[in-house]
Amino acid sequence: MQNIAVLGAGITGITTAAKLHEQGFNVTVIDRQRYAAMDTSFANGGQLSASNAEVWNTWSTILKGLKWMLQSDAPLLVNPKPSWHKISWMLEFMGNIPNYERNTIATTELAIASRAHMHALADRWGVEYDSSDCGILHFYSDKKDFEHARRVNKLLAKGGLERFELSPSEIIEKEPQLHGDFVGGFWTPSDFTGDIHKYAFGLAEAIRKDGVNFLMETELVDVKTEQDVVRLKDANGSELEFDGIVVCLGVGSRALAAKLGDRINIYPVKGYSITVNLRDEQSQQSAPIRSLLDDKAKIVTSRLGVDRFRIAGTAEFNGYNRDIRADRIKPLVDWCQHHFPGVSTESVVPWAGLRPMMPNMMPKVGVGRRQNVFYNTGHGHLGWTLSAATADIVTAAVVEAREGNEHFKKLAL
Template identity: 40%
Template sequence: MRVFVLGAGVIGTTAAWYLHKAGHDVTVLDRQGGAGRETSFANGGQISVSHAEPWANPSAPLKVLKWLGRADAPLLFHPRLDWRQWRWGLNFLLECLPSRTRHNIEQIVKLGTYSRASLQELRQEEQIRYDHLEKGILHFYTSQLEYDAAQAPAEVMRKFGCQLDMLTTEQVIAIEPALASARDKIVGGSMTEADESGDANAFTKELARLCAVNGVEFRYNTTILGLDRDGDRITGVRVRQEDGSYATLKADAYLVCLGAYSPMLVGEHGIDLDIYPAKGYSVTMPVKDPSKAHSVSLTDDEYKLVFSRLGDRLRIAGTAELNGYNLDLNKVRCDAIVKRTQDLFPGAGDPDQATFWTGLRPATPSNVPYIGKTKVKNLFLDTGHGTLGWTHACGSARAIADIISGRKPEVDFAFTGV
């Protein structure tokens, strides 16, 4: 079967790989000049099954109220005259109910563990290198309230297969000695030894290269304009090609992997995706003093930041800004990330050589992505992964390749049928 994958980020590229392995003729379309150039470009770099507690949880409403008006808040809500934003916000509040949070943790953990195993298998088979580290992910807490609140979600995660061990301050510092200078701030932590870190962009580019070597076609600089439909089937995708000409390209099946832009493409066909862009930030700086720099991938739960070591670079990423499709860098938020890094790891990195980046994470209110069929027979979804696109990429891709091939996926997950 001929399959078009719409989008060449980490989600689309991994989907192309597994679809090709399943025996399909695969073409990837993307408006950029190469793979992984938008949301997959400079993310936090974590394969973090342990990051399974969604933003929407019982403690979130009070936190959001507390953060209102703070330009450096971990979750910043810019009210707009946009009904999609307000609907998303209302549904976010509904997902904060304890029963919904528990359900969402279950989905996120199941997909995450399956995806992590799939990535490990792929890396072993193809010998892909992307500054990956297999040292686990260490969560640390600088608020006793946050640490206490983490106990119940951790128990739920363990129940569904994510081995997460709660730690004392001394145990946290024993795992990552670079945190010793912040000893007086840390009240405890947790460790998931099976989690990993690495450069998602390097992985995406290398996998795209391997895809192309094995026969997958990539059409870059190709802007997707819309989908043509006849009855219950898509008959073609309208594009503007690299030379400026317009064309309608035809395949047997179409897979939407367009992140935050997915709702606009499928909405005209009656498929309503509750995805809203959550702008995330990252800072990348060279290591200045290796003895002061962290080597274990870290999550700062209070500030909603992740710290990854990518070779001789430090990558610090996180926060979420709900402000439509705006990609402007907010200097206050960038400076806040640098300040937090310097407070925790003084002298570790060189802030004078820091580079800043922002990308639009495709966030659902529940943090659970859309993976599966739609009511249009040959149109499929692999989108809405929010902060966990890199974590869930391989598992999502493997599952959607099974679905498109008419097989039941191996992972027990709430697949869509919108």
């Protein structure tokens, strides 16, 4: 197994391709877009956040979803129109509530491990991505939410994450530009931020120059496996043949996996962001340096260089709809104006992307039913945070398969 196709050129696909290339595989990346990182990896919140590793599988999440169902600007919005996919996903989501603590701890451990891999890839391939070791500041305006955060903090600590509780005055000391009334917060100095698109695109260009093949603007319509061969067919009828494939297609992974006999129950959960262009000195001085997470509004922020301020949030269960809705963008703009009144919102770029969410909130990583089909997908809202570690895990699985094949070939001789 030497010729490997990585399906998908988002952050998970590109990090996987880089890891496989470093292990000596002949790697081909296939994607329907013209450039790398043009879908969900284009304009996320920018946080690499082990501090946001809590999985969503709680009864409080279910109750909030029901409460907010008819509120268009709610942090969590569920389209009430039924579908079997949505219903089956929701049932599995509820079935994983007993695994809440275990999966939160496991996600924390994976997020911490991912940091070293992310930095190593950037250093080796010379990737610049507006990174900042600014830490992440969580703040709370509701006592009940803050008490829940204290309980979550114990789980994160079990996963190896060090955080510090802050008083309201200490929150302002950490980020003097932040306006609002708070009951407390948490500070995670080891978390950091960066531009996901710059990282993925820069890494893609670096490995392309080093020999990785890219087949962009290629829409895959079928896949078949025959013994040691995987055959892919694109929309033009062309057939491509590889020794193995790694599926990193985000929300597109479910349909392709079904053709291979694998059930990957990913549901698309839409998230929104705005990029506020800080065109004047006052806006640049008034925008925060620290990365923030507002628990009540479920909004995260990142400062990307001197002149960009990224604000992202909300979760929308609305199928594969990619529309950018004005009523979902407005709360992000209003949030900026409320907490950072000195920042001009005259120049705001909206965006929406579909997070590939598994019902247990854990990524699907490893081999499928067939020995030459692998998966690195389903990272949900933590794709940027977890991708480098899961790329390492799936690469180890592919290396093991290659070594196993070579062993059996020697025996046959």
